[in-house]
Amino acid sequence: MQRRRFSAGLLAGAALPALAQGIPAEGTHYVRLSQRAPVDAPPGKVEVLAFFWYGSPQCNTVTPALEAWAGRLPGDVLFRHVPVALRDEPFTAHQRLYYALEALGQLPALHRKVYYAIHVGRTRLDAPADMAAFVARQGVDAEQFRAAYASKEVQAKAQRAxxxxxxxxxxxVPAIGVQGRYFTTAGLAGSPQRLLAVADFLIPLARKG
Structure with missing residues (x-):
């Protein structure tokens, strides 16, 4: 899903030469926020947020590269996923799915499997009953999942997201926010893969304040 539909095609052809030179341009490949977003990272750390939606084909495509990239980030970078709700349903349900899996400690095992189920298995995971059945097939207690999904903790995290x-x-989405100051998207960067190259550029920029 592109941030600005009218520019996606132009970016694919015009923005990439600048990226090939290693110089992402403000206003073209990334945006500097006029008002800073909240940051939860402690002083001396750089917060990097990967905004996503399980139903997005582009998020599904970029996830393997994103996870490999996140595993190579410097020690002063705090990385985390943020499930977005571009409208109510099924976005809010997928937010709570993510945070319920997190509460149960199941994200390492099931995060990628959720994408696979939706985009390859064509499994509908838009309702709590469908989600509970899915996690049960993965060996997770369905009642524990339902309790986590309905918990105040999960609802609060979804609201924070x-x-x-x-x-x-x-x-x-996909989009990446850096230190409450910058963001880039697949549309701005030119492709889901080049999203990570722009993020690499923004992290040292954020360190400078």
Whole structure:
């Protein structure tokens, strides 16, 4: 899903030469926020947020490269996923799915499997009953999942995710926010893969304040 539909085709052809030179341009490949978004990282750390939606084909495509990239980030970078809700359903349900899996300690095992189920298995995971059945097939207790999904903790995290998405002005995914100051999207960068190259450029920029 592109941030600005009218520019996606132009970016694919015009923005990439600048990226090939290693110089992402402000206003073309990334945006500097006029008002800083909240940052949860302690002083001396750089917060990097990967905004996503399980139902996005582009998020599904970029996830393997994103996870490999996140595993190579410097020690002063704090990386985390933020599920977005571009509208109510099924976005809010997928937010709670993500945070319920996190609460149960199942994200390492099931995060990629959720994408696979939706995009390859064509499994509908838009309702709690469908999600509970899915996790049960993966060996997770369905009642524990239902309890986590309905918990105040998960609801609070989903609300925080919506606040962060609004602060970063996210209206398309995949997107990456850096230190409450910058964001880039697949559309701005030119492709989901080049999204990570722009993020690499923004992290040292954020260190400078």
């Amino acid at each position: 919506r606040q962060l998405s609004a602060a970063y002005k996210i209206d398309g």
